[in-house]
Amino acid sequence: MKKLIVGISIFFIFFSFHHQKGLAKIDSETTLIEKSLSLVQEGDYVHSANLIEQFEVKYMENAKKNKDFTPKDLETISVTFQNALQTLENDASDSQEKIAKVLGLRLLIDARETSVQPMWKEMKNAVMTPLHNMDSAFERGNTEAYDIQLNQFLHQFEIIYPSLLSDLSYDEVKKINSLVSFLDDYRVNKEALPAFSQKLDQTQTELLMIFEQGNSIFPPATFWTLFTTGGIIVGTLCYVGWRKYIGERNKNKKQREHND
Structure with a gap:
């Protein structure tokens, strides 16, 4: 049983080594x-x-x-x-x-x-801040401030757009692209469109969901590997403890029978 526990420990070391090696390979390629x-x-x-x-x-x-x-x-x-x-x-x-x-x-x-948190999600504040400022400027009726923030938002969105094409589904990209295009196309007569405020809110909601979806400190494969291996270790330790308990109980029982 000790050999099994040692073997599992070696697996952890082996897994960690190859995980780090994989990250090093990515660094080398970039x-x-x-x-x-x-x-x-x-x-x-x-x-x-x-x-x-x-x-x-x-x-x-x-x-x-x-x-x-x-x-x-x-x-x-x-x-x-x-x-x-x-x-x-x-x-x-x-x-x-x-x-x-x-x-x-x-x-x-x-x-x-990468299989971990992608770097483009670190652009969350850079993208969401001007979008939030656009909402505030629109409510105040400040057209100049709105246009400045819209241009800043479009600039930041363009930076992450190739990554969105890579990481998101076709439907997700199509939806968010439609919302962003709407804001850009109707910047001049936005006050005349009753649904413009709703579109602006919807754009914020959709982008926020995109930035926050799938956030995890572990990549999926790593998480499940650790989860499964951790379960094996816990099960092994429980099994060892149970066998030890049964052994001690039988030993005590025999001793009692012998004494009787």
């Missing part, structure tokens, strides 16, 4: 995009684009061999790569737009590679 993001923040767009081009070749080659990637996934990733490169090479694009495109690419790669 080194180029991390460096590219750092360079674009420093204003070095040429070298940033060069690193992205290197990364694209390597990443897309591996992605095409991966059966988990659907044609739609490959298209989303390819388009996001090209948008980032075109923006970096476009002198008319400002620094914020260049950073946004590369950051969007980085978040998408993370969404595809």
